[in-house]
Amino acid sequence: MSTERRPVSNPRAKWIVSALIVVIGIGYLVAASVGGKVQLGLEMLGIAIVIALVLLLFGGRSETIRGWRGDERDERFALIDLRATAFTGFVMAVVIIGAYIYELARGRSGEPYLWLGTIAGVTYIVSIAVLRLRG
């Protein structure tokens, strides 16, 4: 078994993640513009730019920010990321199921929460099966 591991630092990651956030913000702007809500789109793009700048400028002494932007992730931070992702998934599942029940109680179909819940459930079931096969 090899114990060799990659260097913990990836200096390009902060630029890639920050650029991706701005691109998503531009996507919001385009979509909002198409929907006739340019002001909302500009606000969303502004928020995305602020987040990108925070990630770029304030990661020097903060392991948390470096972890968010992904440029310093060793095995411990990968575990932290995994736990955070799992917790996020749990919260989303609770919210989606709660919203679906609420919508049903109001006499509605429960969409789009029904589909979101279905996608999440199927993804989890398939992921368990695939990951088990991979060891």
Add this chain to the structure above:
Amino acid sequence: MRNTVRELRSARGLSQGQLGEALHVSRQTINAIETERYTPSLPLALELARFFGTTVEEMFDVDGAKAGE
């Protein structure tokens, strides 16, 4: 998990950052191991043991007793 990483590192005059750099992990990860907030993976434990010229069993005490006692 109790371990002797801090003692071994100090004996060699290394900072947490220097040890982390040598093992390709962050300074915070070394600190988390030393303060028993994080148990390293088997590859990292082996690499730590190899770095200090000892064994994983001598460095980490799974039963909670101070390693080396």
